[in-house]
Amino acid sequence: FEEFKELTASEFFRRNKQMLGFSGKIRSLTMVFHELITNSFDAAEEAGILPEIKIDLKRLDKDHYILRHRDNGPGIPEDFITKVFCTMFAGSKFRNIQSRGQQGLGCSGCVLLSQMTTGKPARVTSGYKVNGEIKGVQMTFKMDVKKNQGLILDKKEIPLDSTGVCIELHFKDVSYSLSEQGAYEYIRRTMIANPHAKITFRDPTGHVYIFDRASEEIPPLPKEVLPHPRGVTADDLIFMAKHTDKRRFRSMLTSNLSRMSTKRVNEIEEITGIDLNKRPKDMKWEEAEQIVETFRKMDFMAPPTSGLIPIGQEQVEKGMIEILDPEFVAATTRKPVTYRGGVAFVIESGISYGGESGRLIGDQKKAEIMRFANRVPLTFDQGSCAITEGLKSIDWKRYGIRDLDNAPITVFVNIVSTNVPYLSTGKQSVAPEPEILHEVRQATMKVARKLQKYLRAKKAEKEEAMR
Amino acid sequence: FEEFKELTASEFFRRNKQMLGFSGKIRSLTMVFHELITNSFDAAEEAGILPEIKIDLKRLDKDHYILRHRDNGPGIPEDFITKVFCTMFAGSKFRNIQSRGQQGLGCSGCVLLSQMTTGKPARVTSGYKVNGEIKGVQMTFKMDVKKNQGLILDKKEIPLDSTGVCIELHFKDVSYSLSEQGAYEYIRRTMIANPHAKITFRDPTGHVYIFDRASEEIPPLPKEVLPHPRGVTADDLIFMAKHTDKRRFRSMLTSNLSRMSTKRVNEIEEITGIDLNKRPKDMKWEEAEQIVETFRKMDFMAPPTSGLIPIGQEQVEKGMIEILDPEFVAATTRKPVTYRGGVAFVIESGISYGGESGRLIGDQKKAEIMRFANRVPLTFDQGSCAITEGLKSIDWKRYGIRDLDNAPITVFVNIVSTNVPYLSTGKQSVAPEPEILHEVRQATMKVARKLQKYLRAKKAEKEEAMR
Numbered sequence: 023f024e025e026f027k028e029l030t031a032s033e034f035f036r037r038n039k040q041m042l043g044f045s046g047k048i049r050s051l052t053m054v055f056h057e058l059i060t061n062s063f064d065a066a067e068e069a070g071i072l073p074e075i076k077i078d079l080k081r082l083d084k085d086h087y088i089l090r091h092r093d094n095g096p097g098i099p100e101d102f103i104t105k106v107f108c109t110m111f112a113g114s115k116f117r118n119i120q121s122r123g124q125q126g127l128g129c130s131g132c133v134l135l136s137q138m139t140t141g142k143p144a145r146v147t148s149g150y151k152v153n154g155e156i157k158g159v160q161m162t163f164k165m166d167v168k169k170n171q172g173l174i175l176d177k178k179e180i181p182l183d184s185t186g187v188c189i190e191l192h193f194k195d196v197s198y199s200l201s202e203q204g205a206y207e208y209i210r211r212t213m214i215a216n217p218h219a220k221i222t223f224r225d226p227t228g229h230v231y232i233f234d235r236a237s238e239e240i241p242p243l244p245k246e247v248l249p250h251p252r253g254v255t256a257d258d259l260i261f262m263a264k265h266t267d268k269r270r271f272r273s274m275l276t277s278n279l280s281r282m283s284t285k286r287v288n289e290i291e292e293i294t295g296i297d298l299n300k301r302p303k304d305m306k307w308e309e310a311e312q313i314v315e316t317f318r319k320m321d322f323m324a325p326p327t328s329g330l331i332p333i334g335q336e337q338v339e340k341g342m343i344e345i346l347d348p349e350f351v352a353a354t355t356r357k358p359v360t361y362r363g364g365v366a367f368v369i370e371s372g373i374s375y376g377g378e379s380g381r382l383i384g385d386q387k388k389a390e391i392m393r394f395a396n397r398v399p400l401t402f403d404q405g406s407c408a409i410t411e412g413l414k415s416i417d418w419k420r421y422g423i424r425d426l427d428n429a430p431i432t433v434f435v436n437i438v439s440t441n442v443p444y445l446s447t448g449k450q451s452v453a454p455e456p457e458i459l460h461e462v463r464q465a466t467m468k469v470a471r472k473l474q475k476y477l478r479a480k481k482a483e484k485e486e487a488m489r
Numbered sequence: 490f491e492e493f494k495e496l497t498a499s500e501f502f503r504r505n506k507q508m509l510g511f512s513g514k515i516r517s518l519t520m521v522f523h524e525l526i527t528n529s530f531d532a533a534e535e536a537g538i539l540p541e542i543k544i545d546l547k548r549l550d551k552d553h554y555i556l557r558h559r560d561n562g563p564g565i566p567e568d569f570i571t572k573v574f575c576t577m578f579a580g581s582k583f584r585n586i587q588s589r590g591q592q593g594l595g596c597s598g599c600v601l602l603s604q605m606t607t608g609k610p611a612r613v614t615s616g617y618k619v620n621g622e623i624k625g626v627q628m629t630f631k632m633d634v635k636k637n638q639g640l641i642l643d644k645k646e647i648p649l650d651s652t653g654v655c656i657e658l659h660f661k662d663v664s665y666s667l668s669e670q671g672a673y674e675y676i677r678r679t680m681i682a683n684p685h686a687k688i689t690f691r692d693p694t695g696h697v698y699i700f701d702r703a704s705e706e707i708p709p710l711p712k713e714v715l716p717h718p719r720g721v722t723a724d725d726l727i728f729m730a731k732h733t734d735k736r737r738f739r740s741m742l743t744s745n746l747s748r749m750s751t752k753r754v755n756e757i758e759e760i761t762g763i764d765l766n767k768r769p770k771d772m773k774w775e776e777a778e779q780i781v782e783t784f785r786k787m788d789f790m791a792p793p794t795s796g797l798i799p800i801g802q803e804q805v806e807k808g809m810i811e812i813l814d815p816e817f818v819a820a821t822t823r824k825p826v827t828y829r830g831g832v833a834f835v836i837e838s839g840i841s842y843g844g845e846s847g848r849l850i851g852d853q854k855k856a857e858i859m860r861f862a863n864r865v866p867l868t869f870d871q872g873s874c875a876i877t878e879g880l881k882s883i884d885w886k887r888y889g890i891r892d893l894d895n896a897p898i899t900v901f902v903n904i905v906s907t908n909v910p911y912l913s914t915g916k917q918s919v920a921p922e923p924e925i926l927h928e929v930r931q932a933t934m935k936v937a938r939k940l941q942k943y944l945r946a947k948k949a950e951k952e953e954a955m956r
């Protein structure tokens with residue numbers, strides 16, 4: 023036990039950067055784009071701003087780049103900059119609201135990778151409002167990996183005329199690629215799910231791509247979705263009880279759980295015989311189990327539809343038409359349901375046939391699967407993802423598709439949730455929770471039935487034409 | 490930024506227990522077995538003891554169990570018990586020595602799952618030597634999830650006549666299963682790679698399985714394997730320089746890197762013109778990059794073969810014969826090489842044909858893949874593992890196997906390393922580092938060639954007999 027020690031989160035991830043998704047040169051750079059873009063989208067949307075990002079990737083040498091990423095969000099106050107970029111497990115996304123970020127790791131991981139491959143500090147310029155005025159600060163800093171905090175090397179006030187964050191990072195041992203795993207393809211897929219965003223991307227050759235807005239509508243802001251009684255666990259109730267400021271257990275229930283009215287609380291009190299007026303801290307585990315067991319037997323309304331914001335059937339179809347130019351497209355959005363812990367989620371699924379649908383492998387068109395979570399493209403770890411598992415479990419023959427290896431189709435699946443159960447901190451695949459698998463299948467079979475109708479009609483037309 | 494906060498590691502994993510591998514009832518219980526068994530094996534081997542474990546799984550109700558796990562290792566000193574079981578990222582396996590554990594998460598995850606599903610405390614009895622005498626302590630404790638530390642509820646001295654750790658945990662929402670993903674199969678596979686261990690397992694029906702030792706030889710203890718110059722990065726050198734107690738950079742090099750002699754250090758000084766007598770902290774990033782670049786051009790001996798301890802060709806074949814009763818078996822162990830960062834690893838591969846080899850799916854025998862890392866069976870996440878990727882990339886037709894979906898073969902692959910690059914904290918799949926993929930292919934093709942010879946000879950014999 024002389025060797026026994028405790029690591030900080032940053033020390034752990036420095037040893038295991040593949041767990042942040044930084045494995046391989048192409049994938050590492052794509053993951054950096056992913057982390058910075060998702061942060062900028064979250065920040066702008068929260069502030070009610072249509073997101074606009076300017077990205078400039080300069081190539082200094084083979085596998086050696088400078089990345090400059092600027093957004094138009096509300097910026098980051100000076101006192102939070104090193105916490106945001108140099109502290110792992112630090113963020114503002116730990117609440118029950120749908121957002122792309124949820125771990126407090128993303129941009130700190132980018133700073134860590136930059137520092138590990140080049141030894142250079144990061145430079146952030148942040149414009150943010152203080153009492154209606156725009157304050158501007160520029161900071162140069164490094165991560166103290168041993169302590170999971172930042173080391174400020176330079177700091178100065180600079181005049182800025184708009185809010186937003188601009189970060190400049192150097193990278194080595196990464197590679198920009200136009201392949202399916204590369205940064206360009208990542209941006210393209212991001213635009214399908216985020217038509218209200220604009221990204222201007224200048225690639226290493228100097229070519230400027232403008233991914234323009236297809237919609238001037240800011241999507242409605244997701245609202246807090248409290249845990250649903252159906253699925254919440256005894257541990258959740260005890261954990262809430264420990265950290266609540268409510269004086270009575272019953273008021274904790276009504277304020278912390280969705281669909282929990284005073285009437286229902288009285289019902290529970292009646293059924294279990296437990297006094298719910300007592301203080302939260304006095305609730306025992308066995309009682310919490312009884313309460314959760316009673317929840318399971320009661321009828322609660324489904325989770326509210328307003329909190330989660332899916333892309334929407336219309337926009338999924340529009341996005342697929344735009345990039346795939348197919349002869350057929352159909353999408354559907356399911357109602358909210360919950361998985362383990364009472365966490366609400368919505369699955370939406372779209373299918374397109376013909377045109378650019380599917381992927382050409384050799385001389386054969388295979389089904390292309392586009393996975394998204396909270397509007398973010400999932401590019402890697404396809405093999406272990408619940409979405410893939412759900413899609414592969416469908417009997418495609420019943421819908422006129424011989425099999426997924428032989429079909430000019432693209433299947434688009436997006437899961438939105440207040441907490442997506444990712445399989446690893448790289449956030450590229452979703453855990454196969456039974457409820458999620460069920461919803462992926464149901465949503466996809468619904469649009470597959472529409473495809474089947476279309477294919478039958480097409481076949482009938484053809485046979486008609488041949489007579 | 491009012492919502493901005495920092496989570497402790499335990500808070501993070503409480504929200505994301507699927508990242509510890511606890512996803513699904515069967516898998517969750519199997520992962521608990523995995524974490525406790527690997528800890529007991531590591532502890533006994535480090536102390537030069539043949540590992541012996543007694544496991545008792547009592548079923549109290551549907552999906553409700555009490556697990557008692559006792560080992561014969563050196564025990565845990567009283568002052569370390571809560572650190573071991575209640576603090577995430579705390580352990581003794583962060584050095585450059587091959588061991589099953591490497592993250593400091595495993596058994597803390599088990600305590601967390603127990604607490605989250607039952608609210609019950611954990612109870613540990615530990616017998617450990619102090620000045621030649623055996624001291625015994627029994628502790629009952631819970632994890633303070635907010636602070637990532639333990640809360641001792643009870644502690645007493647008890648007389649014990651041997652060293653070792655006994656832990657008792659309650660679990661709900663888990664399920665014991667005889668299926669491939671269940672705890673029984675996990676134990677069985679563990680025995681293939683650890684013939685020197687003995688496990689007595691009493692299952693919920695009361696049936697006692699004795700997995701007895703097949704060998705009385707304690708495997709040689711792995712030795713520290715320093716990072717190899719080929720692959721070590723500039724960041725590694727700067728990180729070492731920051732935390733070394735050596736006064737000169739040159740002595741830091743010779744003591745922290747393998748195959749680094751004074752002669753080689755002088756060569757490097759000559760080639761780069763950098764004064765290697767200076768203090769480690771005075772080394773600049775650009776100079777570290779130059780040094781690493783020079784390493785790449787020099788010829789270093791391969792990493793030492795003594796530090797890593799593979800299972801060994803003989804034992805792999807013996808193990809496969811024992812459980813598969815095949816008509817043919819062949820295994821091979823590759824020499825140590827390094828992947829990114831100069832981390833040494835060894836791949837060993839075995840292939841068996843006929844008998845119980847392969848897996849019956851419907852009426853067809855498919856190839857069965859048994860993956861191991863540092864002698865630990867990898868049961869889950871097969872789809873995303875480098876071992877699977879390496880095996881699938883082989884052109885099996887060349888070796889007389891039509892394809893992996895159609896072959897009565899079992900392929901056994903084990904990777905040993907001082908740091909296995911797992912893809913997630915669940916430690917069930919390995920990152921596809923190019924060097925690892927290469928070695929998996931080379932090792933497997935070598936034994937596949939032997940299989941091909943056998944199949945040809947068998948075919949020739951058959952044709953001969955038909956004349």
Ligand SMILES: Nc1ncnc2c1ncn2[C@@H]1O[C@H](COP(=O)(O)OP(=O)(O)OP(=O)(O)O)[C@@H](O)[C@H]1O
Nearest residue numbers: 061065106113114115123124125126127128129187
């Ligand atoms: N461009 C930005 N503008 C405003 N705030 C930002 C920006 N980027 C990051 N932040 C803030 O910093 C926090 C930490 O970001 P980080 O990417 O590390 O974690 P996250 O986005 O919360 O979760 P994840 O690890 O899943 O990405 C965010 O929660 C947000 O509050």
Ligand SMILES: Nc1ncnc2c1ncn2[C@@H]1O[C@H](COP(=O)(O)OP(=O)(O)OP(=O)(O)O)[C@@H](O)[C@H]1O
Nearest residue numbers: 528532573580581582590591592593594595596654
């Ligand atoms: N049965 C045991 N006997 C002796 N020491 C133990 C035992 N179990 C755990 N330990 C000690 O506690 C530490 C923490 O164990 P834990 O399982 O949390 O992490 P680990 O084994 O180091 O890494 P991993 O998360 O990869 O399993 C170990 O490194 C070891 O020092």
Ligand SMILES: [Mg+2]
Nearest residue numbers: 061123128129
């Ligand atoms: Mg983020």
Ligand SMILES: [Mg+2]
Nearest residue numbers: 528590595596
């Ligand atoms: Mg362990």
